[in-house]
Each structure stands twice: as C-alpha cells, then as structure tokens.
Amino acid sequence: MHSEFIVEMNQQNFQQILQGSMNTPVVVYFWAPMSQESADLVPQMQQLAQQYAGAFTLALLNCEQEQQIAAQFGIQALPTIALFDQGQAVDGLGGPQPIAAIEAMLQKHLPSQDELNLQKALALMSEQQYSEALTLLNGLEQELQDKGEVKLAKADCLLATAQFSDAEALLAHIPLEYQDNYYKGLIAKLELHAQASNSPEIQGLESQLANDSSNAKVANELALQYHAVNRSDEALEVLWSFIAKDLGVLDGELRKTFMDVLSALGQENLTAKQYRRQLYSILY
Template structure:
C-alpha cells in the first residue's frame, strides 16, 4: 500500500524519518518475513495509518534486510512497535499484539478519529467544500455534534448546500456564548435567503393555490418556483401531497418535477433521502 503516511525505513533514511517526529509522530514497525505474526499485521498497520490520515507516519522496518538498524534499536521480539515524538521514543510494544492493543497505545498520544474528522471538516469548509464537510460532521458522535462550534460549522454547510430549514433549526439553538460574528453572518445569510425566497410570483401562486387547493398545475408551478429559490423542502412536501394520492398527477409531470428536485439535492441530503424512501414504498 503506497501512501504519503507510510514509508519503508532503511539505512539511508532512518535518521531523517526519526527527525520527522519533531513535527509529526512516527510509529516504527519492526517486522520480518520469517516472523509470520509480524508479517500478518503489516496490512492492518498500513490501514491504521490510512485511517489516521497523517496524524502519524508509519515507518516499516524489515529486520531481515536492515539487521544493523534493528541491532541499534536492540530489538528482542517481533513485531516491535515504537512511537517517536519530538525525536524521542515515548511508548512501545514488544511481541505479537492484537491491532486493538496498538490502537489503544496510539490513542494515549494521538488525537482521536473523531477529532481528526472534525479538523478535516473544518479544513474542507475553509476550502468551500461544504458537501464533503457536512458528510464528515454528521459522522461525529452526538455529544460532539451538540457543541456550539460544531453546530455553527454544520449550519454553515447546510446553508451552502441549500438546506435552509435544517440550518434555521440548528441556528435557533446556538448557546449565547457562541453567538459571535460567525453566528451573525450565518443568520444574515438565512435572512437574505428568506427575503429572496418570498418573491411576488411565489406569493401570487400561493394565493391561487389557497383558493384552489386541488389544482395540480398551480401546485407544480409553485413547487418549481420554491425549488428555484432553494425552498426545496417545501417543493417536495407540496409535490408529495399530490403524487402520494396519484402518481400520474398532471400526466406524470408532477412525478418528473419531484424526481428532478430529488436529483438536484443529491444523495446526501437528509430530506431527499426521506422522500426517496417514501417514493420507493409506493413504487415497489
């Protein structure tokens, strides 16, 4: 497995790799092909390094090929795992270990997977990659998601991806100490959306539909207008109220509008997921 987080340690680079622990912790994994147990664990160690996504560098040392280095480290058992930080060995394990024991050792010294996911999500937001950031934020445990700063980050992503009603619900429950300029900026975006999303055309269609509630043509036009101004949740609810009773409403035009809105929202949108399930339940 080739990765920027995984290196093969040898006579030429081992000093440089250990110096690298001044900035990023280094896990040296001493193994040898003749030790089946140590060889079997190599893929799991590589996967662990990938999961940690750069929180540490994995340095693999084949003790058969690099006997001199293994001798310098005084390796007695295979595998041996040594964790270096700031140029110093800070922890280690000797002899066959389950991967869980290695993970437990790393957790004492490295940020957790949730903390790494959070950091990555915040980086993605700064790069305007809100869809990917939102996917990561929703994987965090509930106690983290309830923190003020994470609610703000999530609301930012929801606004950027057009999920305004979800964003509004989150922003309504931000603790006072987090109601800073970031929070005020997100509220301003929500307010701008609300103003743009209530055009005279929409108001006129709403008025027409109120006086003729079963008019599928007006409802379809209003749903399209809602979708245009990112009120897609309302568009789907309105369309669903017709097609749930008659899938062929408006000669199939409403179902087509419904599918177009779902498609535009994408696979990860929570409202779209819910309506997809409801649609499948009447289709199959």
C-alpha cells in the same frame, strides 16, 4: 504499499525520520522476514497508517537488513513497536500483539477517527467542497455533532448546499457562547435567502393556493418557483400533498416536477431521502 504515510527506515534516513516526529508522531515497526508473526502484521500496520491518513508516519524497519539500527534501539523481541513524539519515545509494545492492542496504544496518543474526520471536513470546507464535508460531519458520533463548533460547520455546509430549512433548524439551537461573528454571518446568509426567496410572484401563488387548495396547476407552478429560489423543501411539501393522494394528478406533471426536484437535491440530501422513502412506499 506505497504511501506518503509509510516509509522504509534505513541507516541513511532514520535520524531524519525520528526528527520528523517533532511535527508528526512516528510509529517505528521493527520486524524481520525470519519472524513470521512480525512479517504477517506488516499489511495490517500499513492499513492502520492509511486509516489514520497522516496522523502518524509508519516507519518500517527490517531488522535483518538494518541490524545496526536494531542494536542501537536494543530490540529484544519481534515485532517491537515504538511511538515517537517530539523526538522522544513515548510508548511502545514488545513481542507479538493483536492489532487491537496496537490501536489501543495509538488511541492514547493520537486523535480519534472522528476527530480526524472533523479536521478533514473543515479542510474540505476551506476548499468549498461542502457536500463532501457535510457527509463527513453527519457521520460523526452524536456527542461530537452536538458541539457548538460542529453545529456551525454543519449549518455552513447546509447553507452552501441550499438546505435552508435544515440550516435554520440547526442555527436555532446554537448555544449562546457560540453565537459569535461566524454564527452572525450564517444568520445573515439565511436572512438574505429569506428576503430573496419571497418574491411577489411566489406570494401571489401562495395566496391562490390558499384560496383554492385543490388547484394542482397552481401548486405545480408554486413548487417550481420555490425550487428556483432554493426553497426545495417547501416545493416537495406542496407537491407531495397532491401526489400522495393521486400519482397521476395533472397527467403526471406534478410527479415529474417532484422527481426533478429530488434529482436536483441529490442522494445525500436528508429531506430528499425522506420523500424518496415515502414515494417508494406508495409505489411498491
């Protein structure tokens, strides 16, 4: 398996690899083809390195080919696993091990998968890939999602993907100590959206619908206007109040608008998911 996280250690590069542990931890895996147990574990070690995605470098050392290095390390049993950090051996395991034992050792020294996903999400946000970042943030353990800095990152992604009501709900519960300039900037974006999305035309349609709550044509026009200014949650709410009672209202025009809004929001939008479920429940 070729990967930037996996290297073959040999006489020429082993000093350089260990020096690399000053920046990124290195796991040296001592194995040999003659030791079936150590050879069998190589693919699992490679898979583990891929999962950690750069949190450590896996250095594979074939002890049959590199007997001098194995002797330098005083290897007594295969496989042997040694974890180097800051140029020093900080932990290790000797003899056949289940992969779970190796994972447990790594967890003592390396970031958790959730912490790695959080770092990856923040990196995606810096590249303006907000939808992908939001998917990662939503997959974190609840304990991590409840942290102020993660809530702010999620709110940022929600604003960038036009999920304004969800962003507003999240920003309403930010602890005081996290109400910094980043928070204030997000609040300002939310307020700008609120101002821009409340045009006289929308206000007029809202007033008409309030006076004639059964007017499907006005409801459809209001929903289209809402959607145009990224108030899609409200668009869906207005449309659903009609099509939940009659899917064919206005010759199916409201249902079409409803489906168009769902489609524009995409598969990962939480509100869209909820309305899709509700639609399927009356369709089937």
